[in-house]
Amino acid sequence: MIKGTTKVSIIGAGFVGSTTAYALMLEGLVSDLVIVDINREKAEAEAMDLSHGAAFVKATDVKAGDYEDTKNSDIVIITAGVGPKPGETRLDIVKKNYNIFKSIVPQVVKYSPNAILLVVSNPVDVLTYITYKLSGLPANRVIGSGTVLDTSRFKYSLSDKFSVDARNIHTYIIGEHGDSEMAAWSLTSIAGMGAKEFCLAQGGECDDEFKKATLDEVKNAAYEIINRKGYTNYAVALAVRRIVEAIIRDEKSILTVSSLFEGQYGIEDMYLGIPTVVGREGAEKLLNVPLNEEEISGLKKSSDVLKESIKDLEF
Template structure:
C-alpha cells in the first residue's frame, strides 16, 4: 500500500464522519480530506478526529474545499439528502441528482485519476449518474452496492444458526434497496447449503427463515432510521472494507455496485453483484450461477432501477 495514500470524503454527515473514523482506525490513509457545504461541521469533524492522533497510525486529517482533494487516490461520496422515515431510497433520487450535477464536475476537475466510490442513496442510481457525469471508465466509478446488505444477511444467518458470521458465505445482490435478492443458491456453511446445514445441524429448524431473514435484511435500514434517524456504523465499516480491497490490491470479491455491460443479459445499469475489486477499482463482474428465480429477480431489479433513471432529471 502506498505510504502517501490520500482519501477524500465528500460529505461530513453521520456516514461521512464515521467513515473517516473507520479509515483512521484502520490506518488506511496518510491524508484524509473532508469536504462539506457546512464548513464548520467539516472543520469540527476533522479537528475531533485529529485530536486522537496519539492513538493511531500517523494521518493528516483536514477539512477543505474541492481543490484540497486534489490528487486523491479515492474520493468517497457520502453527500446528499438521506431518506426520512417513511421514504424509500428511490424517493430521494431527484433531490440528490441536482446535488451531484454540481458536485461531480468539481471532483473530476481535481481528481482525474481517482477512483470514485459512491455511498449516497439511492446508491445504484447515483453511481450510474456519477459514471455519466464524470466521463470516467466504469471500473473507476463504483458504489457501495450490497456490501452492507450482505453483511447484514450473514449476521442474521449467524444469529439464526448460532455460528460465526465470518463462516457463512453468501450474497445479497441487485439493488441496494427494496428489490434486493438473497442469493440462496450461493449460500454455504462449511460447504453445505443452508437447507443441508439446517437439516443436519438444527433439530427444530424449518424453512420459514428463508423468507423472514431476507425480509429483515431488506427492512433493516428502515427500522434503524425509524429508531434513530440515520444509519452510520455498519455502512462505514462496509466502505472501509471496499477501500481496503482497493488500496491493498486484494482482488477481493465484494458485492459493490458495478456497471453491467451484458452480464446476465443486463446492460447499462449499476447493481450490486459479486465483483473482483483491486487497485484499478472494479476489475470484473463474476457471472455466478444463479437459479431461475434469482436470475428473474435480478432482471426485475435492473428494470426497476432503469425505470427510475428514465424518469429522473438527469
Template sequence: TAFAIMDEGLASEIVIVDINKDKAEGEAMDLSHGASFVKPTVIKAGEYKDTSNSDIVIITAGAPQKPGETRLDLINKNYKIMNSIVPEVVKYSPNSILLVVSNPVDVLTYITYKISGFPKERVIGSGTVLDTSRFKYMLSNHFNVDARNIHTYIMGEHGDSEIATWSITNIAGLDIAEYCSRYCNKCDGNIRYNIHEEVKNAAYEIIKKKGATYYAVALAIRRIVEAILRDENSILTISTLLEGQYGIKDIYMGVPSIVGAAGIKNIVESPLDKEELTALQESAKTLKESLEKALIKEIKS
C-alpha cells in the same frame, strides 16, 4: 467513514469537504485529536482544491432518507447534488476512483459515471456490501455460527428489490437445507422469507429508531477502500456497470466483483437459480425505470 478509515490506518491523508464548513472543521478537529492512538494520518477540512490528486473520493453527500421514504424516493433531490459535486472532483482528481455511497446508490453511481466521463472501472457504488453483511449477521444468529464463516450474497438494488442468493448460500460447503437438517433443525418454511424481509427492512428500522445508519455502513465503505488500497482482488458486491452479465445491460447494481487497485477488475457471474436470476433482472428493471423518470424530470426542469 472517516473514523473507520483512520482507525484502520488505511490512509495517510483524509480531507473532509462539506457544504457546512463549520461541521467539516469540527469533524476534522475531533478526529485529529485521536492522533496518538492510531497510525499517522493527516485529517483536515477543506475545499475541493484541497482534495487534489486523491486516490479515492468517497461521496456520501445527499438528502437524508426520512421515515417511510424509500431510497429511490431520493433520486431527484440527490441528482442535483451530484451535478454540483462530481465536476469539481474530476477537475482536481482526474485519476481517482470514485466511490458513491449516497442513496439511491445504484442510480446515483450510474449518474456519477455519466457526469464524470471516467471509465466504468473507476466509478464504484457501495452496492449491497452492507446488505450482504446484514444477511450474514442474521444467518449467523439463526444458526449460531460466526458470520465470517457464512458464504452468501445480497445482490441487485441496494433497496427494496434486492435479492438473497439462497441457492449458493453455504456454511462449510453445505447448502442451507443440508446444514439445517444436520445441525439446526429449526428451519420452518418461513425462515427464508423472514430473514430476507429483515435484511431489506433493516435500514428502515434503524432510521425510525435513530434517524440514520452510521456504523455498519462506515465499516462496509472501509472494507471497499481496503480492497482498493491494498490491491486485494477481493470479491465484494459493489455496485458496478453491467454490460450483459446476468442478461442485464446499462445499469449499475450490486453484484459480486473483483476489486483491487485499479477499481473493478471483473464481474463474477454467480450461478443463480432461475427464480433468483429472474428477480435480479426485475431489480434491474426497477432501477432503470427510476433512472429514466429522474432523467426526464431533470431535462424538463
C-alpha cells in the same frame, strides 16, 4: 497505493461521512484524509475532533477543505446528499440527490481525474450510475457500496439464527441496495454445506417461510434503524472501510459492490450489487456467478425498477 502516501477524500461530513473518516483513521489505511462539506464549519469540526486522536492511531493527516484540497486523491468517497426520512424509500430521493450530484461530480473529477470514485449516498445504485454518466470515467473506476452492507446484515442474521460466526457464512445479497434486493440462497454455504443441508444438519429446515422472513429482516434493517434514531452510520462506515481496504491493498477481494452490467445476465447499462473482484483498479471484474433462474429473474426486475426511477433524468 499502499507503498506510498495514500490520499482519500470524503464528500459529505454527515453521519455516514464522519463515521467513515473515523473508521479509516482507526484502520490506519490512509496517510491523507480530506473532508469536504457544504457546511465548512461542520467539516472543520469533524477534522479537528479526529486529529485530536493522533496519539492513538497511525499517522494520518486529517483536514477539512474545498474541492481544490481533494486534488490528486486516490479515492474519493461520496456520502453527500439527502437521506430518506421515516416513511420514505431510497428511491423516493433520486431527483433530489441527482441535482446535488450534478454540482459534486464535475468538481471531483476536475481535481482528481485519476481517482476511483466510491459512491455511498442513496439510492446508491442509481447515484453510482449517475456518477458514471456525469464523470466520463471508465466504469471500473466508478463503483458504489452496493450490497456489501446488506450482505453483512444477511450473514449476521444467519449467524444469529444458526449460532455460527458470521465470518464463516459465505453468501451474498445481490441486486438493488433497496427493496428489490435478493438473497443468493443458491450460493450460500456454511462449512461446505448449502443452507438447506446445514439447516437439516442442525435439526431445522430452511423452508420458503424461513427464507422470506430472513430476507425481509435484511431489507427492512435500515428502515428499522432510521425509525428509531433517524439515520444509519456505523455498519455502513465499516462496509466502506472494507471496500477502501480492498482497493488500497490491491486485495482482489470479492465484494458485492455496485458495478456496471454490460450484458451479464441479460442486463445492460445499469449498476447493481453483484460479486465483483475489487482491487487497485476498482471494480476489476464483475463475476458471472452461477445464479438460478429465480435469482436471475430477480436481478432483471431490480434493473427494471432502477431504470424506471431515472427515465426522466437528463445526462
